[in-house]
Amino acid sequence: MAFELKNVVPWGRNLSEYISMFSLTDSDLSKRIISFGDGPASFNREMTKLNHKVISLDPIYQFTKDELLQRIAETKETVLGQTRSNQDKFVWNHIKNIQNLEQIRMDAMNDFIKDFDLGKAQERYIYHELPNSTRFADISFDLGLSSHFLILYSQLGLDFHIESISEMLRICKEVRIFPILNLNAVKSEVLDGIVDYFKTNFIVDIESVDYEFQKGGNQMLKIKRK
Numbered sequence: 001m002a003f004e005l006k007n008v009v010p011w012g013r014n015l016s017e018y019i020s021m022f023s024l025t026d027s028d029l030s031k032r033i034i035s036f037g038d039g040p041a042s043f044n045r046e047m048t049k050l051n052h053k054v055i056s057l058d059p060i061y062q063f064t065k066d067e068l069l070q071r072i073a074e075t076k077e078t079v080l081g082q083t084r085s086n087q088d089k090f091v092w093n094h095i096k097n098i099q100n101l102e103q104i105r106m107d108a109m110n111d112f113i114k115d116f117d118l119g120k121a122q123e124r125y126i127y128h129e130l131p132n133s134t135r136f137a138d139i140s141f142d143l144g145l146s147s148h149f150l151i152l153y154s155q156l157g158l159d160f161h162i163e164s165i166s167e168m169l170r171i172c173k174e175v176r177i178f179p180i181l182n183l184n185a186v187k188s189e190v191l192d193g194i195v196d197y198f199k200t201n202f203i204v205d206i207e208s209v210d211y212e213f214q215k216g217g218n219q220m221l222k223i224k225r226k
């Protein structure tokens with residue numbers, strides 16, 4: 001099925017959130033990083049400003065800046081409305097309230113939009129849809145990240161996840177995925193199957209992190225080459 005912008009709800013996080021979600025140390029930040037389903041996050045722009053190297057992949061990078069801006073404007077109120085109706089499912093600590101959430105997400109997405117055309121020209125934003133193969137050679141990256149896509153969207157099924165993570169591990173020494181809950185903020189249905197599949201040939205760990213917005217969503221999955 002073709003990937004259509006009308007089915008996407010763009011919602012982006014920032015560098016400080018990525019650092020917390022993935023427990024990124026200063027030494028991690030200097031690694032070769034690729035981020036899958038990176039969408040309208042400001043991670044790439046902020047990292048580039050700090051002279052770090054990140055490649056972001058996402059199907060939305062096939063669209064133009066204006067198309068993305070329009071889609072962000074169309075969907076913003078829906079996402080904020082859904083969050084408002086489910087406030088008890090979130091931890092209002094670092095993000096203080098709905099207005100603060102709107103500010104943080106819009107700042108991140110506006111940052112991304114400002115960087116998009118330049119980043120595309122510099123091949124920092126590359127159109128790619130999992131579970132398809134990427135253009136990169138084996139072990140081209142130290143770290144592969146997935147924030148709020150894999151595992152969260154459990155409805156994509158276990159086969160989709162195994163194929164996607166296998167491709168990530170082909171090109172990366174280590175993969176980190178956050179969160180490990182599904183969209184209903186309960187343990188993702190695909191988590192056990194993923195752990196069972198990869199634990200034979202890889203080092204698989206679930207680690208607590210210093211980030212919790214979805215209640216109970218403070219763990220990441222780490223899969224490393226042996």
Ligand SMILES: C[S@@+](CC[C@H](N)C(=O)[O-])C[C@H]1O[C@@H](n2cnc3c(N)ncnc32)[C@H](O)[C@@H]1O
Pocket residue numbers: 008010011012013014036037038039040041057058059060128129130131146147148149
């Ligand atoms: C909730 S957003 C997360 C964006 C960003 N990682 C963050 O945390 O701020 C989910 C992203 O997954 C992307 N996505 C959807 N289907 C995908 C696929 N098959 N392969 C890779 N990314 C996909 C969407 O386009 C969207 O940008």
